[in-house]
Amino acid sequence: MSVDLEHYLIVSALLFSIGMYVTLAKQSFIGVLIGIEMMFNAVNLTFISFARFVESGDPLAGHVFVIFTITVSAAGAATALALAVLLYRVKGTIEMERMDLLKW
Amino acid sequence: MDDTGVVIAFWALSLMTIGSALGVVAARNIIHAVVFLVASFLGLAGLYVTLSADFIAVAQMLIYVGAISILLLFAIVLTPRGSRDNAEGFLRLPALALGILVAAALIFAALDTEWAIADREGFDETASLIGDALLDKYALPFEIASVLLLVAVVGSIVLVRPEPIEEDE
Amino acid sequence: MNPVEILSVLLEGEWYDFRDLGNPIGELADQIKDWGAPEWVAYLVSTLLGSVGILLWAILSVLAFIWIERRVVALMQNRKGPNRVGPAGLLQPVADALKLLMKEAITTTGSDRILFWAAPIIIFVPTLAIFAIFPWGENMILADLNVGVLFLLAIAGINTPAVFLAGWSSNNKYALLGAMRTIGMLISYEIIQVLALLAPVLFVGSMRMADIVSWQHDNVWIILIQPLGLLAYIIAGAVEMNRSPADNAEAESEIVAGYHTEYGGIKFGFFYQGEYLAGFAIAAVIVTLYMGGWRLFGLEEWIPGWIIFLGKMYAVFFIYIWSRGTLPRLRIDQLMGFAWKFLLPLTIVNVLIVGMEVLIWRENELSAGEALPAIAVINLLLGLVLFAGWARFLGHGRGTQAASGAVLTQEIGAVFFKPATGTEMTN
DSSP, X not given: OOOOHHHHHHHHXXXXXXXXXXXXXXXXXXXXXXHHHHHHHXXXXXXXXXXXXXXXXXXXXXXXXXXXXXXXXXXXXXXXXXXXXXXXXXXXXXXXXXXXXXXX | OOOHHHHHHHHHHHHHHHHHHHHHHHOSBHHHHHHHHHHHHHHHHHHHHHTTXXXXXXXXXXXXXXXXXXXXXXXXXXXXXXXXXXXXXTTHHHHHHHHHHHHHHHHHHHHHSOOOBOOXXXXXXXXXXXXXXXXXXXXXXXXXXXXXXXXXXXXXXXXHOXXXXXXXX | OOHHHHHHHHHHTSSSOTTOTHHHHHHHHHHHHHXXXXXXXXXXXXXXXXXXXXXXXXXXXXXXXXXXXXXXXXXXXXXXXXXXXXXGGTTHHHHHHHHHHHSOOOOOTTSOHHHHHHHHHHHHHHHHHHGGGSOSSSSOOSOOOTTHHHHHHHHHHHHHXXXXXXXXXXXXXXXXXXXHHHHHXXXXXXXXXXXXXXXXXXXHTOOOHHHHHHHHHHSOXXXXXXXXHHHHHHHHXXXXXXXXXXXXXXXXXXXXXXXXXXXXXXXXXXHHHHHHHHHHHHHHHHHHHHSOTTOOTTGGGTSOHHHHHHHHHHHHHHHHHHHHHHOOOOOHHHHHHIIIIIIHHHHHHHHHHHHHHHHHHHHTTOOHHHHHHHHHHHHHHHHHHHHHHHHHHTTOSSGGGSOOOOHHHHHTTOOOOOOOTTOOOOO
């Protein structure tokens, strides 16, 4: 028995779809943020497994790209935290369904 | 990769990753969800090790486990009267359908494509190579990423800064 | 023949070498492979042996140091310390451990049961894992990672959420306060640690612990060329291991006991052990990165490397015992301000200087004998100038040191001594 590229891609696909479900379905702002981070991680896993297995002139490009993804997701998480705190100050809650100012 | 150790490690770690991800879905308490998320991150770090991406694995532990989970926990603690519930909203069924569809499409694509598999061993060590690449070929994206981090930090501070108290005349 | 030669003859020809415990384990692994077992079985056996060895060392060492620390601090504070259980109180740690083991394992009401039980383990295990990457001898490295230094920092990062879980799951406001404090401190000082550890890595050009040790053997101990970085790391280490003068996480006079207020019995024992092990780990990092690791100017030919390593490590750990016995606790805002306003700029400038030095050294192809003495002198002088200059810039110059009366004392009519002229009253 061996482990190939497909195995890693399936793990990544499952993680991505679970993250997508969490992002869309969860009520809490933090839950949505958790889902987004899970999707970022699934994408990172794909990059790393391609860098390991697939023919390429510059195999480390995947690793470098993952570093940028991590940077962007860290920046995103910090900003989202600030947004959560701000929304909590304005609305007193962090539930997504209560954020309906545009419905008027 | 048909080394027995790697195969065992792969199955154990992917079980840990996916199982913890399902735990995030199932957990009723948001802090439990964050704990499951951390376990999932750790499993992914292990998967990176099996892919001979040592630097990324450690960076994953350092940034996702050590920093981003802390950010999430801070966000929870800083919203004290907010709901601690991790329940699904009205989008539950559409999200479930979409998730299953996306998973099916991605898995089909992964299995159906003829990947150009390279016949090479894993990297011996990646840290110095990544360092070279970041300061040479990818120098401009690297600089932009640091500017992005700076902007994010400044922006977050500006967002949550309390209104300056007006001085009485 | 003199005894030294006899000893060397005895050791050279034998089937394994007593001086490095990695050799017999390696022989055992080879033997297992000879018997036809697959490679991962040999790997598993050798790793398990190494891990059990580290675990045994950790428990014995912590037990010993509970007694040593209490006696030493007692000596410093003119007390007697534990002296009733056994000769000179030697059995006191055993009695303590038995007491912790036999105590009822209480779970407080309203606590999150699973996380409450998991938190001590989550804190203890990563701390133990740090010891896998240190070279205890030439072949005594359990996991010779090529990202060793980064791994250290990552492990410290895993501890941070665990501390939060401990504080949050206790359902106690003091525990939560202590946890938030600890997280704030750990995150602030993690940056200092990263920047301080970057300098040795820049000099060596590798993050592998074994490479760092052998570079120091070939050239010079990094303590001589990095005094400022070492100082910053020692201070950050005191915060990391939660020791006075930075034990704000469990400031008894303010927040009971911090994040482990509600813990008792063996769960508290795990926290206690974890804290000690973190201390040993910080000492081991200092020894490996700054003080030559298991090597000691050729003496490692005669004394086992791991004994040298342990000796150095305990000597460094003594600094922390000393500071605990003598220094008062800082206020939390002082501690955080010290990290962000004082240490962070200094360590950033330090990394800049080191980078320039290494660049000049490599570009001009100087030999180590030419470059390193100059670097040592420059770094020492610059370190002193930066330290004193930045302190003066922040207003910690000599002038404000004079005694000043407390306002409240003055108001209730106490005798008040005017501060020396030319100085301002703080407060």
